[in-house]
Amino acid sequence: MFLEIDQATVCYPAAHAAERTAAVEAVSFGLAAGEIGVLIGPSGCGKTTLLRAVAGLEPLHSGRISLAGQLLSEGGGAHVSPERRRVGMVFQDYALFPHLSVAQNVGFGLAGESRSARAARVAELLDLVGLGHTATRAPHQLSGGQQQRVALARALAARPALLLLDEPFSSLDVDLRERLAQELRAILKRTGTTALFVTHDQLEAFALGDRIGVMHRGRLEQWDEPYALYHRPATRFVADFIGHGVFAPAELVQGPAGLRVRTPLGDFADRSGTPAAPASGGAGLEVLLRADDIVHDDASPLKACIERKAFRGSEFLYTLRLASGEQLLAHVPSHHDHQIGEWIGIRAEIEHVVTFARAG
Numbered sequence: 344m345f346l347e348i349d350q351a352t353v354c355y356p357a358a359h360a361a362e363r364t365a366a367v368e369a370v371s372f373g374l375a376a377g378e379i380g381v382l383i384g385p386s387g388c389g390k391t392t393l394l395r396a397v398a399g400l401e402p403l404h405s406g407r408i409s410l411a412g413q414l415l416s417e418g419g420g421a422h423v424s425p426e427r428r429r430v431g432m433v434f435q436d437y438a439l440f441p442h443l444s445v446a447q448n449v450g451f452g453l454a455g456e457s458r459s460a461r462a463a464r465v466a467e468l469l470d471l472v473g474l475g476h477t478a479t480r481a482p483h484q485l486s487g488g489q490q491q492r493v494a495l496a497r498a499l500a501a502r503p504a505l506l507l508l509d510e511p512f513s514s515l516d517v518d519l520r521e522r523l524a525q526e527l528r529a530i531l532k533r534t535g536t537t538a539l540f541v542t543h544d545q546l547e548a549f550a551l552g553d554r555i556g557v558m559h560r561g562r563l564e565q566w567d568e569p570y571a572l573y574h575r576p577a578t579r580f581v582a583d584f585i586g587h588g589v590f591a592p593a594e595l596v597q598g599p600a601g602l603r604v605r606t607p608l609g610d611f612a613d614r615s616g617t618p619a620a621p622a623s624g625g626a627g628l629e630v631l632l633r634a635d636d637i638v639h640d641d642a643s644p645l646k647a648c649i650e651r652k653a654f655r656g657s658e659f660l661y662t663l664r665l666a667s668g669e670q671l672l673a674h675v676p677s678h679h680d681h682q683i684g685e686w687i688g689i690r691a692e693i694e695h696v697v698t699f700a701r702a703g
């Protein structure tokens with residue numbers, strides 16, 4: 344792997360005790376050259392701390408970080424300084440130099456190059472981020488999204504081996520964020536840049552990442568491709584954090600064609616080929632029912648009552664309750680505009696049957 348994080352643990356001094364508390368604990372994952380990795384998780388789960396450790400801004404308590412075969416950090420041992428890591432960084436606050444023009448900002452890290460080489464590189468990067476026409480402007484004359492693209496161009500100018508991005512779009516509005524995430528992905532792929540991105544926004548993670556890691560309380564719960572993360576969550580936390588869904592009681596039953604999972608919506612086998620792997624010995628199971636597993640079907644004998652509805656433009660997110668008391672979520676096209684309290688027909692179409700040991 345190009346970037347290798349192996350059992351990385353980062354500790355901050357605890358406020359009251361002589362002990363240290365681990366903000367990142369035994370995290371391992373790898374990125375191939377040119378891949379984009381995204382770390383996602385709730386506030387305080389350790390994303391920024393891990394990124395800072397990769398940048399060399401925090402030492403490792405234990406474990407190792409290497410890049411392109413070079414050991415960068417080792418717990419209690421080696422520590423290459425941040426400026427010698429060939430790692431570029433883009434942070435939430437654009438941190439552009441206000442007294443320098445856009446072009447001077449982008450060229451800032453190219454001091455060692457000749458004047459003409461520097462000018463050519465700056466022009467190339469401003470074109471790459473679609474801001475060639477702003478070269479002589481001051482940063483404050485640009486929008487927030489444009490300033491963030493200048494910061495990206497500046498970070499890429501020095502041809503870093505790895506680019507780290509910490510919530511670079513979080514101060515921008517939602518529409519712009521998703522568009523910039525897609526643009527950023529295109530730019531990183533065009534330049535073959537290996538990148539590690541931190542966000543707490545799922546849509547941003549899915550728009551950007553080749554691989555996504557879900558962090559929880561300092562630990563990496565799953566490191567996987569976006570599709571697998573959504574359809575094959577490894578833990579209950581990941582299942583809960585990614586996408587809309589509920590957990591319903593379930594049990595394993597032996598059918599003629601193998602094991603099936605019995606749920607309040609009927610019996611299901613895994614249609615995606617992988618057998619429905621129970622996370623426990625069979626007793627006390629829960630099945631994950633995603634909003635897109637539940638299909639509205641007037642002809643279905645199975646009825647559910649609408650408890651809440653949230654309009655999302657092209658669809659509603661309905662919160663439903665079965666007569667048996669189970670709660671469900673369903674994405675339903677928004678031309679099916681039913682009233683709260685109405686009973687509607689539903690059917691489950693579960694491609695990936697995901698079970699966990701029952702919580703508690």
Ligand SMILES: Nc1ncnc2c1ncn2[C@@H]1O[C@H](COP(=O)(O)OP(=O)(O)OP(=O)(O)O)[C@@H](O)[C@H]1O
Pocket residue numbers: 355356366384385386387388389390391392393543
């Ligand atoms: N300099 C510090 N000293 C002590 N504790 C810290 C320090 N920085 C972060 N922490 C603690 O380490 C844990 C992880 O913080 P971190 O900033 O890495 O989380 P995060 O996932 O990036 O959160 P957010 O999404 O809110 O930025 C938190 O419990 C935080 O309070």
